[in-house]
Amino acid sequence: MTENKSGFQQVDPMTPEAVKVKKIFWETEDVFTLELAHENDEKREFNYKPGQFNMLYAFGVGEAAISISSDSSKKSSLLHTIHKVGYVTNVLSKLKKGDIIGLRGPFGSAWPLEQNKGKDICIIAGGIGLAPLRPAIYHILKHRKHYGKVVILYGVRTPRDILYPVELELWRKKYDVEIEVTVDRSDSTWRGHVGVVTTLLNYVELNPEKTRAMVCGPEIMMKFAVDELKKTGLDEKGIYVSLERNMKCALGFCGHCQYGPSFVCKDGPVFSFSNVTDIFEIKEL
Numbered sequence: 001m002t003e004n005k006s007g008f009q010q011v012d013p014m015t016p017e018a019v020k021v022k023k024i025f026w027e028t029e030d031v032f033t034l035e036l037a038h039e040n041d042e043k044r045e046f047n048y049k050p051g052q053f054n055m056l057y058a059f060g061v062g063e064a065a066i067s068i069s070s071d072s073s074k075k076s077s078l079l080h081t082i083h084k085v086g087y088v089t090n091v092l093s094k095l096k097k098g099d100i101i102g103l104r105g106p107f108g109s110a111w112p113l114e115q116n117k118g119k120d121i122c123i124i125a126g127g128i129g130l131a132p133l134r135p136a137i138y139h140i141l142k143h144r145k146h147y148g149k150v151v152i153l154y155g156v157r158t159p160r161d162i163l164y165p166v167e168l169e170l171w172r173k174k175y176d177v178e179i180e181v182t183v184d185r186s187d188s189t190w191r192g193h194v195g196v197v198t199t200l201l202n203y204v205e206l207n208p209e210k211t212r213a214m215v216c217g218p219e220i221m222m223k224f225a226v227d228e229l230k231k232t233g234l235d236e237k238g239i240y241v242s243l244e245r246n247m248k249c250a251l252g253f254c255g256h257c258q259y260g261p262s263f264v265c266k267d268g269p270v271f272s273f274s275n276v277t278d279i280f281e282i283k284e285l
């Protein structure tokens with residue numbers, strides 16, 4: 001067995017490594033977070049970049065691609081925030097502390113954080129899309145002085161679907177960052193914005209020359225967010241999106257996630273929008 005450069009131990013990239021569930025906790029009614037550590041050596045580190053994903057394997061059931069949602073500077077464990085939608089995620093949601101699952105990764109491209117030092121950053125997330133963006137947010141806030149204005153716009157279906165509410169409040173109070181949250185459907189507890197996430201662009205001022213945007217959420221939401229960002233004058237080269245596609249190998253072999261000459265698992269999931277404009281017209285690959 002060899003250790004790859006990221007500290008993930010693998011015989012070959014198709015063979016999952018056994019990792020241990022350190023903690024499992026529910027974020028909302030149908031979204032939970034798994035904290036994972038190396039099975040036999042909790043001190044061994046995981047190295048990954050914000051925006052990358054792992055393949056999580058529920059033994060005997062199957063694998064699902066799940067983005068890493070933890071702080072990449074804290075290397076002793078990994079967090080994955082998961083929407084319970086189907087076979088694999090259902091089984092993962094029933095795990096208990098100490099249970100073992102398989103893990104392959106990390107895979108894919110990262111949010112362009114180093115290249116955009118000195119720029120203003122606008123993060124737009126829809127629903128569980130905040131999870132793949134959270135490592136980028138941690139990085140930006142940790143290196144706050146390297147970035148200009150930072151704006152986070154977040155939209156969810158109902159107030160009960162807001163992920164990481166305590167952290168959102170902490171970021172708002174502790175850091176120089178503008179955070180606006182909106183819900184599609186309000187309830188009696190909600191005093192904030194109501195409407196789709198793109199309406200939040202009306203409440204912030206972006207300098208199109210200086211701003212780079214990072215967008216993650218359902219594809220239709222990303223399409224509208226990109227359209228609205230372009231209306232404010234942003235160039236699509238400076239807008240980055242994270243794509244989800246059906247994945248099997250995650251290594252660029254099987255072709256499940258292929259579109260044109262690109263593989264979402266290898267060339268993505270994070271792309272500059274200018275490189276994937278046509279994919280938003282393709283319904284399913």
Ligand SMILES: Cc1cc2nc3c(=O)[nH]c(=O)nc-3n(C[C@H](O)[C@H](O)[C@H](O)COP(=O)(O)OP(=O)(O)OC[C@H]3O[C@@H](n4cnc5c(N)ncnc54)[C@H](O)[C@@H]3O)c2cc1C
Pocket residue numbers: 053063064065066067068080081082083084085086087088089090128131132243244245246247269
């Ligand atoms: C790069 C990448 C990163 C991802 N990161 C995350 C992540 O951080 N967290 C996360 O929860 N998921 C993430 N996903 C999505 C996840 O891989 C899929 O939801 C996966 O299909 C779940 O496997 P399953 O066996 O539980 O569901 P499946 O059995 O594959 O699907 C069951 C049913 O649920 C429907 N379904 C699948 N996905 C969704 C969805 N997102 N919303 C509503 N219905 C759906 C399907 O159409 C199907 O009808 C990511 C996917 C990719 C490619």
Ligand code: FES
Pocket residue numbers: 246247248249250251252253254255256257258263264265266
């Ligand atoms: S998942 Fe096999 S090529 Fe991308």
